[in-house]
Amino acid sequence: MDVALFVTCLTDTLAPRAGLAVVRVLRRFGCTLHFPPDQTCCGQPAYNNGFHEEAAVMGRRLIDVFEDYERVVTPSGSCAAMVVHHLPELLAADPAYAEKSRSLAARTWEFGQFLDEVLKVDMSSINVDSSRPITYHYSCHLRGIVSAERASQMVSSLGGIDYRPLEQLNQCCGFGGAFGAIYPDISNAMTSDKLDAIQRTGAEIAVVNETGCTMTIEGAARRRGGGVKFMHLAEVLAEALGLMDEQA
Amino acid sequence: MSRTTWFEENVAKALADDEVRAAIDNAAIKKIEARAAAVAEIDNFEKLRDLARDIKQHAVDNIDRYLQQFIDNVKSHGGQVHLAKTAADANRIIASIARDNDLKLAVKVKSMTTEETRLNEQLAADGVRAIETDLGEFIVQLDHDRPSHIVTPIIHKNRKVVAAAMAREIGVEYTEDPETLTMHARRYLRDVFRRCDLGVSGVNFAVAETGTICICTNEGNGRLSTTRPKVHVALMGIEKVIPRMADLAVFLKILARSSTGQPITVYTSLINGPKRPADPDGPEKLHVVILDGGRRRIQQSEYRDILRCIRCGACLNACPVYRRIGGHAYGNVYPGPIGKLLAPLLNDKTYYGGLPQASSLCGLCLEVCPVRINIPDALIRLRKDQVRDKSVPRLRQFAFQWMFRVLSSPWLYRLGQKLGRLGTAPWADGEWCRKLPGPARRLTKFRDAPRPAPKPFRQLWKSEQNRESKRPARSKITSEHRE
Numbered sequence: 001m002d003v004a005l006f007v008t009c010l011t012d013t014l015a016p017r018a019g020l021a022v023v024r025v026l027r028r029f030g031c032t033l034h035f036p037p038d039q040t041c042c043g044q045p046a047y048n049n050g051f052h053e054e055a056a057v058m059g060r061r062l063i064d065v066f067e068d069y070e071r072v073v074t075p076s077g078s079c080a081a082m083v084v085h086h087l088p089e090l091l092a093a094d095p096a097y098a099e100k101s102r103s104l105a106a107r108t109w110e111f112g113q114f115l116d117e118v119l120k121v122d123m124s125s126i127n128v129d130s131s132r133p134i135t136y137h138y139s140c141h142l143r144g145i146v147s148a149e150r151a152s153q154m155v156s157s158l159g160g161i162d163y164r165p166l167e168q169l170n171q172c173c174g175f176g177g178a179f180g181a182i183y184p185d186i187s188n189a190m191t192s193d194k195l196d197a198i199q200r201t202g203a204e205i206a207v208v209n210e211t212g213c214t215m216t217i218e219g220a221a222r223r224r225g226g227g228v229k230f231m232h233l234a235e236v237l238a239e240a241l242g243l244m245d246e247q248a
Numbered sequence: 249m250s251r252t253t254w255f256e257e258n259v260a261k262a263l264a265d266d267e268v269r270a271a272i273d274n275a276a277i278k279k280i281e282a283r284a285a286a287v288a289e290i291d292n293f294e295k296l297r298d299l300a301r302d303i304k305q306h307a308v309d310n311i312d313r314y315l316q317q318f319i320d321n322v323k324s325h326g327g328q329v330h331l332a333k334t335a336a337d338a339n340r341i342i343a344s345i346a347r348d349n350d351l352k353l354a355v356k357v358k359s360m361t362t363e364e365t366r367l368n369e370q371l372a373a374d375g376v377r378a379i380e381t382d383l384g385e386f387i388v389q390l391d392h393d394r395p396s397h398i399v400t401p402i403i404h405k406n407r408k409v410v411a412a413a414m415a416r417e418i419g420v421e422y423t424e425d426p427e428t429l430t431m432h433a434r435r436y437l438r439d440v441f442r443r444c445d446l447g448v449s450g451v452n453f454a455v456a457e458t459g460t461i462c463i464c465t466n467e468g469n470g471r472l473s474t475t476r477p478k479v480h481v482a483l484m485g486i487e488k489v490i491p492r493m494a495d496l497a498v499f500l501k502i503l504a505r506s507s508t509g510q511p512i513t514v515y516t517s518l519i520n521g522p523k524r525p526a527d528p529d530g531p532e533k534l535h536v537v538i539l540d541g542g543r544r545r546i547q548q549s550e551y552r553d554i555l556r557c558i559r560c561g562a563c564l565n566a567c568p569v570y571r572r573i574g575g576h577a578y579g580n581v582y583p584g585p586i587g588k589l590l591a592p593l594l595n596d597k598t599y600y601g602g603l604p605q606a607s608s609l610c611g612l613c614l615e616v617c618p619v620r621i622n623i624p625d626a627l628i629r630l631r632k633d634q635v636r637d638k639s640v641p642r643l644r645q646f647a648f649q650w651m652f653r654v655l656s657s658p659w660l661y662r663l664g665q666k667l668g669r670l671g672t673a674p675w676a677d678g679e680w681c682r683k684l685p686g687p688a689r690r691l692t693k694f695r696d697a698p699r700p701a702p703k704p705f706r707q708l709w710k711s712e713q714n715r716e717s718k719r720p721a722r723s724k725i726t727s728e729h730r731e
């Protein structure tokens with residue numbers, strides 16, 4: 001099964017190990033991976049902040065870059081939501097790209113969703129280290145793609161897991177793109193509460209499948225003195241499957 | 249951008265008050281949990297939301313037709329109707345009704361529209377004493393405060409503050425016992441009800457087909473205030489009209505469930521005109537004041553969908569930002585997610601220009617809205633208007649433009665990654681920065697900021713390709729992990 005990876009600008013730049021883990025896990029499940037090198041950003045930062053002309057430029061680029069691939073997988077629910085929900089709206093009146101944007105939307109999956117819906121991976125067959133309790137943070141923009149129930153169930157059903165459910169699972173971590181920079185005080189109040197909740201679970205590992213959320217919560221955790229390890233689901237799976245022993 | 253706005257000042261003040269923040273957070277979470285339970289009790293709630301959305305949108309789209317029908321029917325019941333273009337017009341109309349009928353003591357049913365027009369101040373200036381009869385609003389008034397929530401006006405107050413206000417303002421013995429406090433308020437208000445001559449209410453729903461005003465309350469004060477006084481004045485925004493009595497059933501089913509988690513409000517009053525000769529009680533006169541107050545402008549704009557709002561307050565309860573900063577920080581009678589839309593659109597897009605950005609677009613408001621207003625999308629539309637109107641702060645505009653330019657070009661993007669790595673080196677503590685300089689300091693005010701990785705994924709990919717081509721071929725089917 002051919003899969004093109006849309007790694008996203010944040011994961012590419014800030015969390016390359018998560019991208020690598022996605023590649024190795026998908027290969028392990030029989031996929032042939034492609035990485036179109038001209039990819040940059042889906043346009044979400046421009047879209048969310050009201051710069052829709054600029055967002056359309058980036059959106060059209062993304063569509064062109066991934067035009068020839070049958071399936072596109074991305075490790076970010078937020079970028080998946082941009083491609084699946086917002087690009088077709090944004091480009092609906094563009095005669096050259098309206099149809100193409102709908103086509104890309106239909107060919108794009110978030111990583112966890114792809115494992116679940118397309119590859120039908122049985123999470124309970126993948127054994128994690130039961131001595132390291134794990135919790136899961138649900139990122140807001142996964143809403144409308146994978147429900148909080150399903151997404152947390154995928155993690156909690158991992159083989160041998162000591163799963164620690166997070167209180168107020170549907171609460172935002174405070175990232176929100178430019179929001180965190182424009183209103184750092186409000187953002188921090190949200191992040192602190194999220195981090196409190198994560199720490200209360202006693203988990204050693206927090207699974208966060210969104211680099212934006214990860215950098216926000218982990219950044220706050222570091223300021224507090226660390227303690228929790230933040231990992232993408234792909235990294236947890238890749239480690240459990242023995243795929244991360246040798247670094248690239 | 250570096251100048252602190254009134255909103256940022258309000259936010260800083262609100263965030264500094266842990267006690268108030270905790271009070272709001274706890275109360276709102278309880279409400280949102282009650283909502284979830286109430287919603288789960290009926291199996292077709294999602295369909296009801298669709299229906300409510302469609303009915304209200306249809307009413308808003310055909311507002312002139314339904315308003316006229318409503319007005320005709322109110323008149324046919326013997327009620328009088330007044331159209332007010334602005335809040336000041338509405339206040340003047342109501343004040344002159346009081347003057348013409350020589351009314352001096354008004355009892356008020358909780359109404360956000362009268363908060364919007366600041367009716368009490370106008371009435372006071374005209375020598376009419378207006379007393380709030382909803383317990384929460386009564387306490388707000390006693391404490392010379394403003395409501396901080398559409399439905400729960402004293403969500404920001406703990407019982408100590410309430411007890412102090414009651415003791416100070418109506419001279420009762422200090423007690424923090426909620427039941428005793430309620431009894432004090434009840435005794436005080438009973439006396440007011442005996443002496444009042446004007447009743448002022450809002451309107452939850454105005455049924456066009458029958459000319460009926462529907463008022464939803466929980467304490468019985470709504471019924472007392474609209475039957476006991478000689479004159480009843482109902483103030484409503486133009487968007488309160490719904491087509492048919494049958495539609496009301498849909499809204500009554502979703503309003504209280506979304507709002508407080510009740511299946512229905514304790515009192516649901518349907519008012520058809522003033523007292524008729526055979527009626528044992530009721531006001532001699534009924535005046536309905538219909539306020540535009542900027543709504544018409546919204547109705548004719550691309551924001552028409554937000555007029556579907558039935559003021560249930562669910563979006564406030566669900567909102568992580570509202571729960572942290574409270575209602576007063578928004579500087580407007582309508583706070584929370586819906587307030588971030590109503591404040592700029594009803595009033596002034598420039599003054600309230602900081603509100604649309606005060607959202608992480610988490611989407612919980614949309615998830616709970618009974619009429620499915622896409623609030624995150626509308627916030628993005630407001631941001632889009634700011635870009636169009638060139639009212640984005642200059643530094644922010646500059647930063648965005650550069651970021652978009654870099655993200656739109658693969659080579660600039662790759663260069664950006666390298667420069668980002670090098671540029672953060674002086675402030676680096678390993679892979680993180682504890683403190684960034686200049687405008688970027690906002691990013692490290694409360695948390696460490698990650699640095700661009702030494703090798704971005706695209707470089708790892710190249711070595712990964714080599715690694716993959718060197719490994720021995722192996723079976724691609726891994727059936728043991730398939731379901």
